[in-house]
Amino acid sequence: MPGLEIFTAFEGPRRLVSGPLGEVALVIKRAERRASEPVTIFSDATGRAIDLDLRGSDEEILARLPQHVPAETAPDTPRGRGRPKLGVVAREVTLLPRHWEWLNAQPGGASVALRKLVEAARRASGDIDSSRAARDAAYHFMAAMAGNLPDFEEASRALFAGDRQKFSGLIAAWPDDIRDHIIRLAFGSDAVDPAHVNRQVV
Structure with missing residues (x-):
């Protein structure tokens, strides 16, 4: 199952x-x-x-x-209007200025780019x-x-x-x-x- x-x-x-x-x-x-x-x-x-x-x-x-029950299989809860709740957690990340410049230049900004990088790394090391x-x-x-x-x-x-x-x-x-x-x-x-x-x- x-x-x-x-x-x-x-x-x-x-x-x-x-x-x-x-x-x-x-x-x-x-x-x-x-x-x-x-x-x-x-x-x-x-x-x-x-x-x-x-x-x-x-x-x-x-x-x-x-x-x-794994989080991936938990049933979705009804969403209201506005941005979907992604369950994101705010934490401090320390990077060099050139890293921030690159992240901020990506579509969606630094947070979206970081999430995509992490997901790609998770798939690669799965x-x-x-x-x-x-x-x-x-x-x-x-x-x-x-x-x-x-x-x-x-x-x-x-x-x-x-x-x-x-x-x-x-x-x-x-x-x-x-x-x-x-x-x-x-x-x-x-x-x-x-x-x-x-x-x-x-």
Whole structure:
């Protein structure tokens, strides 16, 4: 579901479910009754564990959940007359005189030109930023779930060095669900062995 943050729950080393937070929360509520090991919920976006209050009815649980709606997908609010509200924030920028001269000469002035430059830079570095975020999420999850497993330190170095082949080899003997989730976070679902996909049972 595009634009919706995904979460994944584990019971010990076993992956239970992945999906939007509301769906995961309700599955975990029922799974905890028979769980033999601690159940932990992780954000796929950050790789970090989150805490939820699962007391009460399904409706009460859902009402307490934090809202994870990206700003880009938030519904537009009706606009009145006048200039649209862009959500701009005024801050001080220090530049050399020649920079100000160039900016002020651009169509729309300095503010418009700066915003265009920033957006162009964001697009140019998008893949790099996405790869860095994926690597960081994989590491945070690794640290929580695999910090005591063999070759953790060396695998971490391979991950940050971008040595995918070495990294995959070092974690190959780790529990299947933990290994596959790390690879999914770091490199995407296409990198996971199809034989391991959708093996989880709730």
